Amino acid sequence: MKDDQTYIRNFCIIAHIDHGKSTLADRLLERTGSVAQRDMREQFLDNMDLERERGITIKLQATRLLYHARDGHEYVFNLIDTPGHVDFTYEVSRSLAACEGAVLVVDATQGVEAQTLANVYLALEENLEIVPVINKIDLASARPEEVKQEIEDVIGIQADHAPLISAKEGVNIEDVLEEIVAKVPAPKGDPKGKLKALIFDSYYDNYKGVVIYTRIFDGSVRVGDMIRLMNTKKVYEVTEVGVISPVQTPVGSLSAGAVGYLCASIKQVSDARVGDTITLDRNPAPQALHGYKKVQPMVYCGIYPAEGEKYENVRDCLEKLQVNDAALLFEPETSTALGFGFRCGFLGLLHMEIIVERLEREFDLGIITTSPSVIYRVVMNDGAVLMIQNPSNLPAATTYSHIEEPMVKASIMLPKEYVGTIMELCQDRRGVMEHMEYLTETRVALHYQLPLNEVIYDFFDALKSKTRGYGSLDYEFSHYQKSQLVKMDILLNREIVDALSMIVHESKAYQRGRFVCEKLKDVIPMHQFEVPIQASIGQKVIARETVRAYRKDVLAKCYGGDISRKKKLLEKQKEGKKRMRQFGSVEVPQEAFTAVLKYDDSK
C-alpha cells in the first residue's frame, strides 16, 4: 500500500533564517524514526559546514520519512529542503514545484518576515497548500496569537489551527505531522501515463556519476530504462533508482507521486539541469513540465592564486566545484597586476562569496578575488557588439559608440517605516521605481528597475543594514540599457593596478573614486616611502589619497626574548600563503581587493 499515492505527502519547509527550519526538519526525522537519535548530527539536512555556519541552506536535499498517522495508516512523507537566498530563487522555485504543500515556520517572537513572504509567494505561485506552524513557543517573549493574526493578515491564509511548537524542545511535533496528513494534498499523477519527472537537484558522486533528485509526476521509471532529458535532449540508461531515507536506498522503480534519486552515468551536473524534465526515450511525453530555465551567471569576478599558491591548484579546485555546480563558469585570464588566473561567473554575489569561501576553506587555497562585474554590452563604432565581463578589457573610448548595461527588475519587501530610506537608497543606485504596494498595513513591496552593477556592489548589505535585517530583495534580469558608463582605473604609486579597474556610471565616478581611495588608504600599510593612491578616468585624476611614509630602518626592542616576530619581518617569506601582493614596490594586503567593495555604514 505504501506506494499508493493516497498516502504520499510531498512538502517542503519555508522559513526565515533562524526561525527554525533545520531544527524542525531534524525533529521530523527523529520523530518518524528515520534517524536514530544517537546518529543525529544536529541539523541533519544541512550537511555542508559552510551552511551550518551561515545558518542557511545552499544545496537542496530530499528525505523520505514514514509516519504512522492517528488514522491508522502509514504515510510516506517526502521532505524537500529549499535554499534560502535571492541568488537561488530559481532552485527554490523548482523544489517547490516538486511539492504539493509547504510547512511555513514562523517564529512566535518575531512574526512574519520579508524573506518568509518572498518564499510564500513562490509557493503560492506553484499552487502549494500552506501549513502554518508557530515555532519557539517555549520562549518567554512568544506571542503566538498575534503571530497567527499576522499570518492571516499578511499572507491571507487561515492560521487558527496552526500547531504551536518548539522545535528545539521537541514540543508538539506530532501536531505538525498530523497537519501535513490532513492538509497537504496527495499527488494526483497518472502512474500509467507517459513518464514525466522533474529534476529539482543534482550532484556529482565519484562512483555513481551525477545523482539526480527527482519528483515523478506521471508514469514510472526503473533500472535499465532509456531516459531522455527533454530540454538538453540527451539520452541515458538508468543504472540506479532509489529513495533517500535518509541514506540512499535503491528500489525497483519510482512511480507517479514519488520522490527519489536516479543515476544514469551522467558526467556533469550541467548535463542534468535543475528544472529539466525526464521522460522515456521510447515513449516520450508530448510536453515537458513548465518552468525550465537555463541559469546564466550574472556576476563575474577574477580569481587569482595568491602569493605562493599554484595556478594549477586553483584550476583543479574550480573544476571540482563545477562538476557539482551548473551555474559556475570559469575561463583563464591574465592580469598585469595578478598574473595568470580565471574569470569566473556566478548567479549573484552570495553565490560568489560561497564559492570563494569554499575555495579558501575546503580546499585551503590562497586566492585573490577582484571586484565583481556584470557583463556590459559594448556597441562599437562599426556596429559590432562586444560582451565585456572584465573592465580591463574595455576597448579605448574612441572605438565604441556606447555601452549598455544589464538592468534587473527588483522586488524589495520591507516594513513600511523603512520605505523612505530604501527609496533614497534605490534612487542613489540609479533605480527607477515602477510601483509600490501595501501587502498589509505594515508591509510594503517596492518594485524597481535597477542597474545590476549597482545591485552587486553593496546594495544587499546596504538594504539589510538600513532595514535592520527586515528588508528582502529578489531580482531578475530584465534588459540591456544604454548608459553613461566610464572605466575608472586605480593607480598605486602611479601605476595602474588593472585588477582594481571598474566600470562605473559617470555620475557616480567621483564618489566611488573617493571611496576606493579612502578604503585603500586604510588597508595599505605604511611603507618607507609615500604611496600615492589615485583614481582616474583616462588621463584625468578624479580622487587622490596618500599613505604616509614611515621609516622603519632600525631594530626595535625585542621583548622578553621574542626574536621571532621581528626577525620574520626581515625575512622574505619563502613559503606559505602570504596575504600581501607586491605591486612595484608597494605591498598590498589581499583584503584590499574586497575592502573596496564592502558596504560602509558611515557613508
Place this chain on the structure above:
Amino acid sequence: MIPSEKNRVEGKNGCSRKPLGIYVHIPFCRQKCRYCDFVSFAKGSGDPDFRQRYIAALKRELAQQAVLLKDRYQVDTIYFGGGTPTMLDVGQINDVVEEIFRLFSVVGRDRLEMTIEANPESVDALQCRRMEAGGFNRVSLGVQSLDDALLRRLGRVHDARTSEESFKRIQGCVTDNINVDLMFGLPGQTAGIWRDTLVRVASWEPAHVSFYSLQLEEGTSFYSDYKAGKIDLPPWDVNRQMYRSAVKHLGESGYEHYEVSSTALPGRFCRHNLKYWTMGEYLGVGLAAHSYLENVRSENTADLDAYTAGEFSDKSSAESVEEQIGDYLFTTLRKIYGFEYADFKTRFETDFLSEFGTTTEALIREGLLISDGRSLRFTNRGLDRTNLVLSRLLNREGGSHGK
C-alpha cells in the same frame, strides 16, 4: 667558543649543568601606553583575585617546566618583565621567586642576576623593601623621558619628578644596579629636549641606560594616529642625531655602548638580555612568554583565560640549522662588537664567509658593516639602517640592491 660550553657549571652530583635564564611575564599595567604592542593590558589588572589566579598559574607552569629542566640546567639570571611587574604587590612576586628557588637549581646569590622592571609611579618605599627582601639585585626603571608634556603624550602615568624620586628610593634601599629605560624619536620631541633628559639621567649615575627609538607598530594608537596625520614624528635625520647624541653623551659619562640600544658602566651589562643576543638559553613563563631551549623556540598562549586555565604553550618548533643561523646573525649583530667568524664556525660547522661572503662584502663596501678579519659588526652608518642590513644579510641579497 660556544658560550653555553664555556659557561657550564658543575652540578651537585658532578654532572655539568647549562646556565639558564628565566623570564617571568607580568602582563598587568595601570594603563596601556599609546605606543605599546606588547602583551599587556589594564583590564582586570585592578582585580586582586584575578592577579592571584595569574600568580597561581605562573607557579603551575614553573612546576611543569622544572620537571623537564631542573636536572640539566642551573639558573643564573631571573628577569621579571611586563607589563608592569610592580603593579603587583612585590610580596606576590617574591612568592614566584621562592617557587623558582624551590623548583630549580640556582647559582649562589652572589653570582645570580635578578632583575625586576618597575614603572616610576609604582615604586613606593614598601615596594622597595619587598624587592630587597625578595633578593632583587637589579631594577629596570621605565623612565622614558624627563619631559612631562612628552610623557603625557605617550600615555605614561608618571612625571619626571616621580621618576627621579623613585630612582633615588631604589638606589637607597634596593640596589644601585639600576637600568634607566629611555625613548627618543617621540612626537614633539626635539634634540634639545632629548639632550636635557640624557644629561639629567646621566647625573643620577645609573649603572645602565637603554634608549629605544619609538617604533610605530600596527595596532597601536600611535600607528593609526600617525597614519591619519594626527601626530608627527621628528624627521629621520633628527631621530638619528638623537641616537648618536645618546651614544656620545653617555660615552663621555663613562658608559660603554655594548648593544644597539644599551649602554652600561664597566661590568654592569645586563647578563639576562645578553643571553638573547648570544644564543643563550632561557625559559619564559607567563602569558605570551618566549623560550629558547635546546634549539627549540616556543611561545606561550597570548590568551589570558587559556593561560590561567593551564593551557600554557601555544606553539614550539625545533629550528633548522638555517633558522639557527638566521637567529644568530639577527641577534649577535645587535651587540656592538658583533660576532667572531670562529664562533660561527664552531657552532654551525661551516664557514661564514663561504655562506654569506657576497652579501657581506657588498655591505662592507657600502660602509654598513665592518670586519677586522676575525669578526663582523655594524659601522656607525650601519647602525642607522640595521633593518636594511640584516634583511639583506638574512636573505643573502647581493650588492645590487640599493645604495
